[in-house]
Amino acid sequence: MDTILNHQEVQHKIRRIAYQIYEANATEKEIVLAGIAGGGYTLAQRLAEMLQDIAPMHFSLCKVEIDKADPRAPITTSMPAADYENKAVVLIDDVLNSGTTLIYGVRHFLNVPLSRFKTAVLVNRNHKKYPVKADFKGISLSTSLNENVAVVFEKDQDRVCLE
Template sequence: MQNKILSHVQIQHKIRRIAYQIYETNVSEKKIIIAGIVGGGLNFAKKLQAVLKDITTAEIVLCKVMMDKKNPIKSGVTMSIPESEYKNKSVVLVDDVLNSGTTLIYGVHHFLKTPLKQLKTAVLVNRNHKKYPVKADFKGISLSTSLQEHVIVEFKAKNDAVYLGE
């Protein structure tokens, strides 16, 4: 059984609000790197990038963050852009759901190997089941859920939705 917890319109509002928070945090930047974790994070990052392009003159660079989410230690983390593109820049690491924190912490760890101006994290849904000390700087909604419940984020043309299922 699935319960819809965010509708398309609600998600669009949250994307816009998070984009403005990112802009306000980076108001003096000429370039902002939006690093989306492949999967839902990359889809969310693309939506943030589109809104940011409307509200700032800064160059908004989309970066794909690739890893095996089930075994990030073994697979490692790779980027779609060279390190020189994000070195000494402001980076926002984006995922759709912050669950245990594993994916975000390995993404953060990768970026910490390079000098950055600043590193922030953004998620659409923040669940409170963290295994690692990682937080979302920008979040759409926080949910207290049971471990048996699953958050499903669907990014579909004009029909985005977030569901809570078992």
């Protein structure tokens, strides 16, 4: 397992994404950080912590449950749609692999009127099956299809590894 980003580098990438989210949404009163369950939600929590230090607006966390084995199955969120209606939403995942999870997540949020919608990932891989892109990304990697990118979130030991 090769380490691509160590803890300090991961923190730097998260801080940079947080600033980009703030700059892109500077006129908003509230931003909903919608993290895809698992690493995406953990990244959303880390971004919320950073954003609270740098931005004056309110941030809400929303967990997005997507069945990765059947992404067309109904998607559930930890907050009702009315709570993010007409607000800025950032859909967050840890790794953008084929784009399947992100595109179905995007589709879910398109059913609700939003003031602004963006996507953010810590690692963007260049093997997309769908025409989806991350508006904010920590790092872009060109890897082979048989390699796996693992994002590990552990207290003071966050890292991104290539397996």
